[in-house]
Amino acid sequence: MNIIEIITKKKNKQVLSQKEIDFFVQGYTNNTITDYQAAALIMAIYINGMTEEETLNLTISMTKSGNILDLSDIAENIVDKHSTGGIGDKVTLIAMPIIASLGIPVVKMSGRGLGITGGTEDKLEAIPGYHTRIPIEELKQNVKDIGISLVAQTEDLVPADKKLYALRDAIGCVDSIPLIASSIMSKKIALGANGIVLDITCGKGAFMQDICQARELAKMCAMIGKLAKKQIVCVLTNMDEPLGYAVGNTLEVIEAVKALQGEMAEDVKEVVVAIVMQMMYLSGKYPYVKENEKKVMEVIRNGRAYEKLKELVQKQGGDVNYIENIENFPKAPWIEPVIAEKTGWVETLDAEIVGEIGLLLGIGRQKKEDAIDPM
Numbered sequence: 063m064n065i066i067e068i069i070t071k072k073k074n075k076q077v078l079s080q081k082e083i084d085f086f087v088q089g090y091t092n093n094t095i096t097d098y099q100a101a102a103l104i105m106a107i108y109i110n111g112m113t114e115e116e117t118l119n120l121t122i123s124m125t126k127s128g129n130i131l132d133l134s135d136i137a138e139n140i141v142d143k144h145s146t147g148g149i150g151d152k153v154t155l156i157a158m159p160i161i162a163s164l165g166i167p168v169v170k171m172s173g174r175g176l177g178i179t180g181g182t183e184d185k186l187e188a189i190p191g192y193h194t195r196i197p198i199e200e201l202k203q204n205v206k207d208i209g210i211s212l213v214a215q216t217e218d219l220v221p222a223d224k225k226l227y228a229l230r231d232a233i234g235c236v237d238s239i240p241l242i243a244s245s246i247m248s249k250k251i252a253l254g255a256n257g258i259v260l261d262i263t264c265g266k267g268a269f270m271q272d273i274c275q276a277r278e279l280a281k282m283c284a285m286i287g288k289l290a291k292k293q294i295v296c297v298l299t300n301m302d303e304p305l306g307y308a309v310g311n312t313l314e315v316i317e318a319v320k321a322l323q324g325e326m327a328e329d330v331k332e333v334v335v336a337i338v339m340q341m342m343y344l345s346g347k348y349p350y351v352k353e354n355e356k357k358v359m360e361v362i363r364n365g366r367a368y369e370k371l372k373e374l375v376q377k378q379g380g381d382v383n384y385i386e387n388i389e390n391f392p393k394a395p396w397i398e399p400v401i402a403e404k405t406g407w408v409e410t411l412d413a414e415i416v417g418e419i420g421l422l423l424g425i426g427r428q429k430k431e432d433a434i435d436p437m
């Protein structure tokens with residue numbers, strides 16, 4: 063078997079076998095297949111697609127490229143969430159403390175932002191002192207002690223995805239259903255969660271531009287999840303406009319803190335509640351989905367979710383003073399108000415343009431090695 067034959071097969075719209083997919087994933091992960099060969103194959107997959115079976119095989123190969131976490135000593139049922147990316151998407155920062163304050167243990171490994179969509183790892187690092195890179199044993203201990211740990215993805219979790227995602231980003235091949243589904247599901251399976259809520263975004267600021275594509279991606283992820291014996295719920299959310307009122311790492315942390323103090327924008331609340339309700343259901347502790355919204359609002363009202371965020375920040379080395387006094391967060395060196403020339407209302411705000419402006423201002427990275435500006 064050699065990579066040129068595999069590239070040629072996909073170029074000619076043929077179906078790749080499990081062995082061929084394994085050969086590619088292993089070879090690319092251990093650097094025996096070059097970036098340009100991998101780029102050629104990824105482009106052929108992007109153009110000619112993959113069958114369900116090929117997508118499943120790609121997911122399995124990617125999952126096996128690194129370690130698989132065993133979290134069974136923390137809880138019988140671990141629930142997780144994943145978003146396909148959005149502008150102003152601070153849902154993880156709000157939803158996870160809510161879930162933990164409801165007595166459901168949560169572990170979340172998040173990535174950095176790539177392209178115009180933000181990443182939770184960058185947002186967590188905007189909290190002074192917060193450690194996103196802690197050993198697995200410490201992560202487990204934190205969950206045992208306070209029911210929550212939010213960290214960065216470890217280097218040995220799905221290393222194939224790290225390389226493939228960066229390559230796809232560099233060659234304009236991110237928005238492909240089999241490639242997104244295998245990327246997300248390999249990470250979720252490797253993390254060892256039993257119940258997974260996927261927030262599939264669609265619209266101008268998302269990889270899926272319309273609801274039909276989003277549904278197709280949801281079906282593909284659900285099919286893979288089912289075969290991997292995971293419970294999957296997909297929530298489709300609109301990403302034509304940014305979520306909430308803040309875009310940018312520090313600003314989004316501030317918005318998340320305010321949300322947990324009870325000041326939550328309506329669109330953020332809709333997504334947070336939809337996701338948390340389903341995670342509660344998947345945990346097995348809250349089987350009546352319709353009753354869950356009340357419980358979510360209760361832990362926000364009585365301050366338990368906000369307290370949980372503070373516990374998390376403290377446990378992971380962050381300075382809780384910033385959470386208690388959000389005005390202490392560093393501010394951008396200059397702030398430019400944009401005053402409307404006449405009375406009216408903003409009819410629409412294009413998420414893609416806001417994301418691109420954010421990228422130019424240093425919210426995310428244009429190249430993997432770029433430094434970001436948390437303010």
Ligand code: URA
Nearest residue numbers: 146147241242245246
């Ligand atoms: N999120 C991922 O983890 N992978 C993708 O390919 C797209 C969004």
